[in-house]
Amino acid sequence: MPTPAQPRAFHVMAKPIGPICNLDCQYCFYLEKEHLYPAVERWKMPDDVLEAYIRQLIQQQDVPQISFAWQGGEPTLLGVDFFRRVVQLQQQYAAGKQITNALQTNATLLDDAWCAFLAEQKFLVGVSIDGPPALHDRYRLDKRQQPTSAAVLRGIALLKKHGAEFNTLTVVHRHNAQKPLEVYEYLRQIGSGFIQFIPLVEREMPVELKVNGLSLAEPPAPGLPIAATVTPWSVQPAQYGQFLSAIFDQWVRRDVGRTFVQLFDAALGQWLGASASLCVFAENCGTALALEHNGDVFACDHYVYPRYRLGNLLTATLADMVYSDPQRQFGHDKSATLPAYCRKCPVLFACHGECPKHRFATTPDGQPGLNYLCPAYKQFFTHVDPYMKTMAKLLSLRQAPAQIMTMLAEDKPDRSRRTAAPGRNDPCPCGSGRKFKVCCGRVGK
Numbered sequence: 001m002p003t004p005a006q007p008r009a010f011h012v013m014a015k016p017i018g019p020i021c022n023l024d025c026q027y028c029f030y031l032e033k034e035h036l037y038p039a040v041e042r043w044k045m046p047d048d049v050l051e052a053y054i055r056q057l058i059q060q061q062d063v064p065q066i067s068f069a070w071q072g073g074e075p076t077l078l079g080v081d082f083f084r085r086v087v088q089l090q091q092q093y094a095a096g097k098q099i100t101n102a103l104q105t106n107a108t109l110l111d112d113a114w115c116a117f118l119a120e121q122k123f124l125v126g127v128s129i130d131g132p133p134a135l136h137d138r139y140r141l142d143k144r145q146q147p148t149s150a151a152v153l154r155g156i157a158l159l160k161k162h163g164a165e166f167n168t169l170t171v172v173h174r175h176n177a178q179k180p181l182e183v184y185e186y187l188r189q190i191g192s193g194f195i196q197f198i199p200l201v202e203r204e205m206p207v208e209l210k211v212n213g214l215s216l217a218e219p220p221a222p223g224l225p226i227a228a229t230v231t232p233w234s235v236q237p238a239q240y241g242q243f244l245s246a247i248f249d250q251w252v253r254r255d256v257g258r259t260f261v262q263l264f265d266a267a268l269g270q271w272l273g274a275s276a277s278l279c280v281f282a283e284n285c286g287t288a289l290a291l292e293h294n295g296d297v298f299a300c301d302h303y304v305y306p307r308y309r310l311g312n313l314l315t316a317t318l319a320d321m322v323y324s325d326p327q328r329q330f331g332h333d334k335s336a337t338l339p340a341y342c343r344k345c346p347v348l349f350a351c352h353g354e355c356p357k358h359r360f361a362t363t364p365d366g367q368p369g370l371n372y373l374c375p376a377y378k379q380f381f382t383h384v385d386p387y388m389k390t391m392a393k394l395l396s397l398r399q400a401p402a403q404i405m406t407m408l409a410e411d412k413p414d415r416s417r418r419t420a421a422p423g424r425n426d427p428c429p430c431g432s433g434r435k436f437k438v439c440c441g442r443v444g445k
Contacts, residue, residue, distance in 0.1 A: 107155030286331020
């Protein structure tokens with residue numbers, strides 16, 4: 001259990017309708033989880049499970065704010081009344097704690113009643129959208145294999161109409177990764193002020209090795225090699241690094257403090273030496289569980305496989321499961337299994353090997369356990385290093401990181417394409433009165 005100096009806190013991603021969805025996205029890793037529950041006829045979290053979950057999540061954390069995350073499948077299939085019950089139970093057990101809710105949705109089923117409720121109850125709505133229609137509709141189709149972008153835009157319009165807060169989640173796949181600025185500008189155009197990019201990396205099992213009806217391979221585990229092939233829609237490492245870098249170059253010159261890109265904010269935190277705000281970049285993990293519709297609890301959203309089932313919250317508590325020995329070991333393995341190649345990497349502090357789910361590649365010297373996306377992160381974090389150092393220095397001087405945009409705008413045109421900083425002998429734009437080379441230009445040197 002946590003030490004007295006370390007408050008008990010953890011995160012749960014709840015799937016109140018399991019993997020059931022009204023869309024048929026070709027790349028979705030969760031749709032096939034239906035095979036894990038072959039006897040289920042009614043995919044809806046029962047009230048006793050819902051109440052136990054809400055009560056435990058509130059009571060078993062020693063923090064003043066409790067955050068609930070609702071995903072699927074598609075949680076809006078449950079209807080507004082289900083979430084009215086959610087709010088009722090949260091109010092019943094809050095005991096003075098602040099409660100927040102985040103709902104991830106494809107937005108195609110949103111109507112006035114939904115959006116009025118989400119706005120009134122201050123739900124943060126995450127909308128899944130992969131860019132302009134031609135890119136979004138490449139893989140995100142409905143059950144009739146029809147495009148969904150128009151329905152998503154209708155949902156976003158209704159969220160705006162009712163004043164519901166929303167952000168966007170974009171899955172970066174092999175197709176839209178080719179057009180980073182087109183994706184980024186479109187997300188800004190539709191009003192997304194907070195943007196998440198999730199790299200799509202999935203592997204498919206050979207037919208003879210499929211287990212429990214699941215086609216996608218389990219995440220790699222120590223001593224458990226799996227023969228699997230990266231799916232043709234997965235983003236390629238070089239693509240993803242270039243995708244992030246191209247968007248960053250636009251963002252750092254125009255949108256700092258105006259448009260929030262989750263990965264860029266998380267990276268700045270790493271350069272500041274803060275605790276990782278994203279579990280994938282944390283040194284260790286294990287405190288972010290996944291909850292299925294029937295109360296089954298799994299080690300992580302990407303580890304919903306029988307071997308990673310921790311128990312059921314009707315027979316064990318969330319706290320006991322998240323702090324159990326198997327789950328502690330699961331979290332510790334993130335750092336313990338890093339190859340020597342990673343331990344010597346200059347951007348290890350920012351990456352920490354990213355998610356273990358992606359560690360199925362081998363290092364240049366043949367050691368297993370390298371992250372498939374290693375080239376992407378090495379390229380991206382190296383690329384942003386001077387910019388991050390400058391923004392970190394600005395923050396240390398109690399200056400807004402957004403001042404970097406002025407610094408870049410005032411830099412000489414031929415140099416502004418290569419570096420985030422003014423000339424070495426120029427006055428530092430942070431206002432210190434010193435030359436840049438002995439002020440912000442020295443950050444991290």
